[in-house]
Amino acid sequence: NAGVTQTPKFRVLKTGQSMTLLCAQDMNHEYMYWYRQDPGMGLRLIHYSVGEGTTAKGEVPDGYNVSRLKKQNFLLGLESAAPSQTSVYFCASTERVDYSNQPQHFGDGTRLSIL
Amino acid sequence: AQSVAQPEDQVNVAEGNPLTVKCTYSVSGNPYLFWYVQYPNRGLQFLLKYITGDNLVKGSYGFEAEFNKSQTSFHLKKPSALVSDSALYFCAVRDLGKSTFGDGTTLTVKP
DSSP states (O other): OOOEEEEOSEEEEOTTOOEEEEEEESSOOSEEEEEEEOTTSOEEEEEEESSTTOOEEOSSOTTEEEEOSSTTEEEEEESSOOGGGOEEEEEEEEOSTTGGGSOOEEOOOEEEEEO | OOEEEOOOSEEEEETTSOEEEOOEEEOSSSOEEEEEEEOTTSOEEEEEEEOSSOSEEEOGGGOEEEEETTTTEEEEEESSOOGGGOEEEEEEEEETTEEEEOOOEEEEEEO
């Protein structure tokens, strides 16, 4: 099993450009999440999904959109990139069964720089 | 609302010595608590969790954590540190499918 796979691993964008980050999991997990990690600030939840076709806002959703058209994929979009969105982005997934006591499985991140 | 605090940005220990990484939490219901480790340029990896039962939880790589309800703490411990334990450690509390993470503690183990 590959677990959680994120593409791309690195990207540099110019202010105003758009892009989509892809997260794929092969564990048949119901719940998927997008976080951003900034120095000294831990992980902050951007958006999450509790199942195919559903999405919900997290702690810092502004400037991002998401889609979950297939159970195994969770896409994060930046409509008009801003320097404040320079960060490392992590995708995670969790089983649904008694979901609060299950650990999250993380991808290795996408390092995004906005110039 | 739930929250997690990791009061130390950095912990330094000598190889072979015991280590402790501190975590305190606030949650309205039953606490579901987790520790994760992050190595450079990698995602977070699950170490251990507390759901209910014994206050001393054992996890991966020889790590354990002590749950203390009265002090609302969940400190990560290891009896004998290794240089390879050097990494960034996150405590997290989980409720209704969402996690809240602490800001992380960098552990450095010196030979």
